[in-house]
Amino acid sequence: MKSTIVITVLFGLSLTPSLAGKNVDRNKQISTGENSHQTLSINKEKSTxxxxxxxxxxxxxxxxNYNTGYMATRIFAQKVCFISKMNKNVMPDIVAISKMTEKKKRAKGQRHPSKDLVYVVSKKRVRDLKSYGEDIFALCKGLPTYIAHEVRGSQFWYNQGSCFQLNILFVLGIRYCDNTGSS
Known part of the structure; x- marks a missing residue:
């Protein structure tokens, strides 16, 4: 009887790492330039x-965060955070991100994002970070945080020289720009 219990416990322990890994994809590191790289982490359970x-x-x-429909970006050089609604028509599906990234990475000479989004940053600071979820709260806690609204075409005037450009995994380009008009 003792040997059966020991074998059962050992079998359970050997399965634990494989079961735990079903909801979290291992970090995937993608080289984006000579001295830079991006790391992708997917948590399927939290849909992030x-x-x-x-x-x-x-x-x-x-x-x-695919559950809440929000995304947050922390920019180290500016010591700032931006929160935006995700455009689900443009954002890659959480299941497809890894595959899309690998496909773009293998394509020679096509390292530019296939889709671009422009966000204009509001001048109003976010006061209640917790309402955006625990992941966004953890990312932006202690930093000045602003809402950024997506713009299409010539909806708003913005200073293109004041934009911060992100090339995300060769799949999506995002620009955060200062609003030169009223907010």
Missing amino acids: ACIDMNDGRDSWNIIW
Whole structure:
């Protein structure tokens, strides 16, 4: 009887890592330039994707929360965070991100994002970060945080020279720009 219990426990312990890994994709590191790389982490249980750009002073993090429909971007050089509604018509599906990234990575000479989004940053600071979920709260806690609204075409005037450009995994380009008009 003791040997049966020991065997059962050992079998259970050997399965634990494989079962735990079903909801969280391992970090995938993608080289984006000579001295930079992006790391993609997907949590299927929470329906979140986190992309970290490691490029010295131009480093940033972004979280896409597919449950809440919000994304947050922390830009290290500016010590600021932006929260935006996700455009589900343009954002890659959480299941397809890894595959799309690998496909773009293998394509020679096609390293530019296939889709681009422009967000204009509001001048109003976000006061209640917790309302956007625990992941966004953790990313932006302690930083000035602003709402950024997507713009299409010539809806708003913005200073293109004041934009911060993100190239996310060669799949999506995002620009956060200062609004030169009223907010």
